[in-house]
Amino acid sequence: MSFSSQQQSCWVFQDAFIKTSFGCDHGIVAQSILLGAVEKDLGGCIIATIQKPSLSQALAIPDHFEVLLVIALGKPKETVVIEPIGPNGDIKYWRDAQGVHHVPKRSLDELIVG
Numbered sequence: 001m002s003f004s005s006q007q008q009s010c011w012v013f014q015d016a017f018i019k020t021s022f023g024c025d026h027g028i029v030a031q032s033i034l035l036g037a038v039e040k041d042l043g044g045c046i047i048a049t050i051q052k053p054s055l056s057q058a059l060a061i062p063d064h065f066e067v068l069l070v071i072a073l074g075k076p077k078e079t080v081v082i083e084p085i086g087p088n089g090d091i092k093y094w095r096d097a098q099g100v101h102h103v104p105k106r107s108l109d110e111l112i113v114g
Helices: 026-039 052-058
Strands: 008-015 043-047 065-074 080-084 101-105
Touching: 008 026, 026 043, 026 065, 052 065
Parallel strands: 080 101
Antiparallel strands: 008 065, 043 065
């Protein structure tokens, strides 16, 4: 996903002063942030592959905070359309002639068992 030049970031931390193991899923936190962002007409991207020590040092983050995720937020420069997977089962993303980004996804019926 690409963003306008007004891109912002947020970070998801674990505070060791509170507890060293939270037993909580930081993915849920990130998803909640992104759902809130969509309500404000923003897009976002969760970034987990980051150089955590370098980021912590560059931002002067205290040692008791562990960076878990970075979330890039901004006004999307493109239109994204989620659509059903076609009969051939192809899940590759693609762009049409108008630059619309098509993202094939499985239906709820395929994902929910029972």
